Amino acid sequence: DAGVIQSPRHEVTEMGQEVTLRCKPISGHDYLFWYRQTMMRGLELLIYFNNNVPIDDSGMPEDRFSAKMPNASFSTLKIQPSEPRDSAVYFCASRAKGSGNTIYFGEGSWLTVV
Amino acid sequence: LAKTTQPISMDSYEGQEVNITCSHNNIATNDYITWYQQFPSQGPRFIIQGYKTKVTNEVASLFIPADRKSSTLSLPRVSLSDTAVYYCLVGPASGTYKYIFGTGTRLKVLA
Numbered sequence: 224d225a226g227v228i229q230s231p232r233h234e235v236t237e238m239g240q241e242v243t244l245r246c247k248p249i250s251g252h253d254y255l256f257w258y259r260q261t262m263m264r265g266l267e268l269l270i271y272f273n274n275n276v277p278i279d280d281s282g283m284p285e286d287r288f289s290a291k292m293p294n295a296s297f298s299t300l301k302i303q304p305s306e307p308r309d310s311a312v313y314f315c316a317s318r319a320k321g322s323g324n325t326i327y328f329g330e331g332s333w334l335t336v337v
Numbered sequence: 338l339a340k341t342t343q344p345i346s347m348d349s350y351e352g353q354e355v356n357i358t359c360s361h362n363n364i365a366t367n368d369y370i371t372w373y374q375q376f377p378s379q380g381p382r383f384i385i386q387g388y389k390t391k392v393t394n395e396v397a398s399l400f401i402p403a404d405r406k407s408s409t410l411s412l413p414r415v416s417l418s419d420t421a422v423y424y425c426l427v428g429p430a431s432g433t434y435k436y437i438f439g440t441g442t443r444l445k446v447l448a
Contacts, residue, residue: 227380256436258438265438265439265440265441266381266424266438266441268435268436268437268438271435271436278435279435314380314381316380320431321431323369323371323386323430323431324369324371324386324426324428324430324434324436325371325383325386326373326381326383326436327383328379328380328381328382329380330379330380331378331379331380
């Protein structure tokens with residue numbers, strides 16, 4: 224049973240470039256979450272979706288960040304333009320309805336903006 | 338939204354039992370308590386979940402007192418591989434909910 228799949232695993236980009244992170248949630252899960260983790264700020268919830276609809280994006284830091292979920296099996300987190308302070312690990316996670324608070328995380332996308 | 342408070346770090350030795358306590362004074366009636374484990378370079382992983390009293394699985398035990406204002410994760414006979422960050426998460430088990438993780442407890446197991 225495949226878990227949450229994220230790509231790319233690692234990305235190094237130059238400041239000002241567009242970055243797109245991708246996520247495939249576990250099949251059948253109807254909640255999808257995007258988190259960002261840094262040493263300074265810990266694990267931050269950026270946005271989450273329910274049945275492909277964004278429910279709460281209050282954690283998205285700036286207008287440079289955007290997230291979409293065009294269908295139940297795919298989501299993207301886009302940063303445009305990227306800045307060095309965006310360097311972090313970005314996790315995607317999903318949850319099945321009725322599974323309590325059991326959230327399944329992907330292995331993360333390690334982003335470095337130079 | 339129940340706020341959680343955990344110790345920032347703990348040290349233990351191999352073979353010892355480790356207890357990590359989480360305070361959640363404003364827990365709601367329909368909130369569950371869930372613990373996650375995160376190893377370096379990996380995403381958090383579900384360990385255990387409970388509502389009241391005691392829950393045990395193959396990995397850990399979770400103790401929840403009657404007032405539910407705190408909970409204790411118990412790891413029996415830890416090994417070096419249990420070195421990780423442990424997060425306590427409180428929230429409803431159903432419905433739309435934004436899962437906000439606290440700072441977690443950084444457990445270091447020493448040989």
